[in-house]
Amino acid sequence: MLSFKLETRPEASRTMSYLSPLIAVALTMLGGLLLFSALGKDPLEGFQVFFLNPLRHWYGVSELLLKAVPLMLIAVGLAIGFRANVWNIGAEGQFILGACGATGVALAMGDSSGPLVLPAMVVAGALGGAAWAAIPAFLRTRFNANEILVSLMLVYVAQLLVSWLVFGPWMDPDGFNFPQSKMFSDSALLPLLVEGTRLNLAFVMALGVLVIGYVFMHNSYLGFKMRVAGEAADAARYAGFSAKRMVWIGLLVGGACAGLAGMAEVAGPMGQLTDKVASGYGFAAIIVAFVGRLNPIGIFFASLLMALLFLGGEQAQLYLSLPASISKVFQGMLLFFLLGSDLFINYRLRVRLTLAKAGD
Amino acid sequence: MEQSLITSMLFATLVAGTPLIIVALGELITEKAGVLNLGAEGTMAMGAVAAFAATHYTGNPYLGVLAGMAAGALMSLLFGLLTLTLMANQVASGLALTIFGVGLSAFVGKPFESLTLPAVPAIRIPLLADIPLLGPALFNQQSLxxxxxxxxxxxxxxxxxxxxxxxxxxxxxxxxxxHSIGYSVIGIRYLATTFGGAMAGIGGAFLSVFYTPLWVEGMVSGRGWIALALVVFATWRPLRVMAGAYLFGGVMISQLFIQGSGLQIEVPSQLLSALPYLATIFVLVLISRNQQTIRLNSPMSLGQPYRPDA
Known part of the structure; x- marks a missing residue:
């Protein structure tokens, strides 16, 4: 008789923790094949359109990198908080506020060109995101209000705020009443890295932030303290690390990174602020942070994967006439499979073959 | 103020608060068993789209409610599989459930986006509905x-x-x-989680079949999260859940109140729409300020995985 038993591993398996995301990706692709055939499409064709089509040309690859930029930026900021058990779920809102901050600068500058416009927008974007994240940080540290719910509620408020801005004070007077700001002048747009694509300087910025994030997490005392706070709260308390400071840092860093991503979006592919500025990057980045194991190197690859899911959705809409929201189904599946296979980091499955008659 | 206006505002408040009551009571039972399911938003979305589809094809809103309930229960079983059987982190799994549910509902709901359903007639309770002022608001209501x-x-x-x-x-x-007295902790938690999911599914069904008989992506618009906050606000007590839900119902229809008050004030519509979210933050702060209250009232094992060491 075959019997299965779950056994606690003597210590968490490092191999499994790196293997688990790969297993999750494989299972997601398998799930995709099933999903396509359940929808009455040829599964192999679906797979090809979704996962391979976006990468056929160099332009597609540049689009992949472009989409990965906000994900990298947001996820690395979130990872710093998540490591310390600070659950900032409202990156989507902080992204919007970053976009608003950068837009404010761009509109105030008008047509005046100068080398300082972009740096000012970067600062305004980061500050906008950080300010929005400071609200849950303050309410958590001062009143103990749950940061998950507060940061999440502020996503809805941010969406309404940007809608008010582009329908009201910032609406382009020559925009035929569309909810959008004026197009930014050239000096407020991020320079392109490769002509003929939309890939811009923000990609370099994102790589820089990943490196800084890596150094902060692995080579700084503060990063070490935050990790201890997350993994062993009691030890952190005995060592005298301030829990409130962890909350502040976790949320402010996460907010600033999300704000940067928002800035890169309006100063990059969009070139203006619209009420549709947030397209789910803030939520997708949560998945990216987990799939990337809260580690900047992992986050780099996970961002590319998640960007592929976004592009795959667009392709599926074009060539398979499926709604683009299919990419969100894939995103959800990916996180489910990851959480499920993470079981085997701390446990292992013992399969025993015993004779039924042995009688124990 | 006109009498009929008071009645209609009361009526609208009750209707707006109803999905919150149903979802929050479901979550209350789940949390009382020690399980923190943050997936209410996604579960409601799935319930809403399933109910809409079922009502659209059968013409019977109550089959729609059943379909929403079943969809919600299935979603929560998925959550149970992850957190109870596979012992995954409850916070992360709940978020995953929300992301998945919101995405999947948008995906399967696409063909229904431009359709509407016939309004479901209210059910009038004889005699009680004749009470002046309150009667028509309280006793000529939607079945849910x-x-x-x-x-x-x-x-x-x-x-x-x-x-x-x-x-x-x-x-x-x-x-x-x-466990040591002999109860199956995991089994009971599965039941409680499934109940919570089924109620969230009904809450979603109420939105898409009764409240605004149509389906749009994102129509749950944070009600699942507000219901979660409501459970904390109510310090895990059912009666307070109801009081809080009607309070929020009132905030949600604030537009109506401003019109009714006859005040000529210019308020951006976005600010009014933001009020429920701001109010949620406000009540969370209010109730969490006193850490003792939360600690005394929240179920001790909330959010922690349990594994019987056999």
């Missing part, structure tokens, strides 16, 4: 409004008067003691 009241009574009776409710609370307070 009455259901939410019955649910409240049922939940109170179950939690505080029944043996099963006692066991459920024991599982939430001290799973290891409940």
């Amino acid at each position: 409004v009455y259901f939410s009241w019955a649910l409240l009574g049922g939940v109170i009776w179950f939690l505080y008067k029944s043996r099963a409710g006692l066991i459920l609370r024991a599982v939430g307070e001290s799973p290891s003691s409940a």
